[in-house]
Amino acid sequence: NAGVTQTPKFQVLKTGQSMTLQCAQDMNHEYMSWYRQDPGMGLRLIHYSVGAGITDQGEVPNGYNVSRSTTEDFPLRLLSAAPSQTSVYFCASSYQPSPDTQYFGPGTRLTVL
């Protein structure tokens, strides 16, 4: 098992550009989520999904879109990048939402100039 994988590892964007952060898991987990981590802060939930075709907003959803067409993949789209979106993004998955261990991907470090 590769676990949770994320691509790219690093990305630099200019303000206004759009891009998609990829997340995939091969553990047949129903629950997947996206977090952002800013310096000195905990992880804040952006969006989550309890299964294919079902997504919901977390604490900080503005400026981000998600979709879940398959169990394995949960991409995060930045519609028009802003400097405030500079952060480290983590994808996570678990067999069920709670209570269950969340497995985190290695993260994507995004810089928006």
Next chain:
Amino acid sequence: GENVEQHPSTLSVQEGDSAVIKCTYSDSASNYFPWYKQELGKRPQLIIDIRSNVGEKKDQRIAVTLNKTAKHFSLHITETQPEDSAVYFCAASRGYGQNFVFGPGTRLSVLP
């Protein structure tokens, strides 16, 4: 919504001493409380968790206690070692379909 506070924000201990990190939560419906360890530049990894029907759980040098009445839970690390140095996050969740809310983290430094 849920709010999780965590104290202290930084903690320095001598190798071999104990470390205690405390978290409080606001939503009485929360029923799952994990603790994650994050080393510099790495992903968060679960070290221990506790469910609302349990008051205490121990795994070797790590233990977690939960007081549902007071709405707080604590991480205890005994016989600390330099490799315990990391940022520790607590979190709370209320159940199926509900998201996790993380505390702001505690940076633990174990001094040799």
